[in-house]
Each structure stands twice: as C-alpha cells, then as structure tokens.
Amino acid sequence: MNVLSRNYLVACAGFVLAAAAHAAPEPAALVDQHHCMFCHTRDAPFLAPSFQQIAERYRDVPNAQFMLEHKLRLGGKAHWGDTPMPLPADRGGPLSPEDAHTLVQWVLSQ
Numbered sequence: 239m240n241v242l243s244r245n246y247l248v249a250c251a252g253f254v255l256a257a258a259a260h261a262a263p264e265p266a267a268l269v270d271q272h273h274c275m276f277c278h279t280r281d282a283p284f285l286a287p288s289f290q291q292i293a294e295r296y297r298d299v300p301n302a303q304f305m306l307e308h309k310l311r312l313g314g315k316a317h318w319g320d321t322p323m324p325l326p327a328d329r330g331g332p333l334s335p336e337d338a339h340t341l342v343q344w345v346l347s348q
C-alpha cells in the first residue's frame with residue numbers, strides 16, 4: 239500500500255471513531271485560551287480528573303450542565319479532592335456564560 243492511500247485510510251478511521259463517539263466538536267480556541275489541557279486530559283487523570291471521568295460521573299446527574307457552568311465561571315467547592323479549580327481570572331481571563339456552556343457541553347460529551 240502506498241503512503242497516500244495509507245494516510246487516507248487513517249484519516250477515514252479517525253473520522254469514523256469521532257463520529258461513533260458522538261463527541262461535541264472541541265472548542266479548541268476556548269480550550270487553548272483557558273488552558274484547560276494544562277491540568278486536564280481527555281482520558282488520563284493528571285493534575286485534575288480526566289474529562290472522561292467527569293463526563294462519566296455526571297452522566298445521570300440532573301442539572302450537572304448548569305452546576306458545572308456556574309462552577310467554571312464562579313468557582314465552588316472541590317468535588318474530587320482538596321484542590322479546587324482555579325478561577326477564570328487565574329486561567330485565561332473572564333469566561334462568558336455562552337463560553338462556559340460550550341465548554342461544559344463538550345466536556346460532558348466525552
């Protein structure tokens with residue numbers, strides 16, 4: 239198989255996997271601006287719970303989306319350990335309600 243067709247296959251496989259997971263598209267600019275991946279990863283707990291753990295924990299919790307948007311913007315007590323998440327001002331600047339909504343929707347879809 240030549241390199242071109244192999245790349246094509248890899249690209250297709252990636253597309254199928256992404257579609258199968260029903261993940262919301264990553265709001266990459268926001269994630270960068272607020273340094274989410276400085277502490278979180280998608281699937282491995284690091285300085286913070288992974289986004290998959292978070293999605294798993296809140297899958298059946300009513301109002302989780304609302305609660306997490308609020309927490310992302312204004313802070314709140316820690317749910318995973320002793321270390322609370324830093325406030326937006328210490329991450330990358332103020333976070334609008336719309337941006338918080340987009341980010342939480344994306345996290346919960348992982």
Ligand code: HEC
Binds near residue numbers: 274315318
């Ligand atoms: C400086 C490190 C750091 C950064 C940057 C960071 N987080 Fe976190 N995050 C944490 C820690 C630590 C926790 C666990 C806090 C707790 O116990 O509730 C956490 C928890 C969370 C939770 C779950 C909160 C809960 O109540 O269960 C969500 C959702 C989340 N982060 C999303 C994000 C998003 C989205 C961003 C980017 C806008 C982000 N985090 C940036 C450290 C960070």
